[in-house]
Amino acid sequence: MLLKEDSPEKTLEKTFTESDISRIIEMAWEDRTAFEAIEFQFGLNQDGVIKIMRANLKLASFKLWRERTHGQKTKHLKLRSPKVTRHKANHRVKQF
Secondary structure, three states, rough: EEEEEEOOEEEEEEOOHHHHHHHHHHHHHOOOOHHHEEEEOOOOHHHHHHHHHHHHOOOOHHHHHHHOOOOOHHHOOOOOOOOOOOOOHHHOOOOO
């Protein structure tokens, strides 16, 4: 997918693989993953994440996600309580 981000100075184009898009969506759905973490890993700010979500989710799913994330303190590091630490999804834990 090609994503264009408009800025006053230039237009930046990034190409993401299906795997990247899947991971961005997964991270965006997770309550404890901040937008800053997505920006660090993929270079996408909150507006870019919203564009990815809008383009790849059904309208009802996108609206539900926006309701969940709008104003949610755990999605923004500056608003997050220091008690919230790094979250590791259970399905990512290696089983020995």
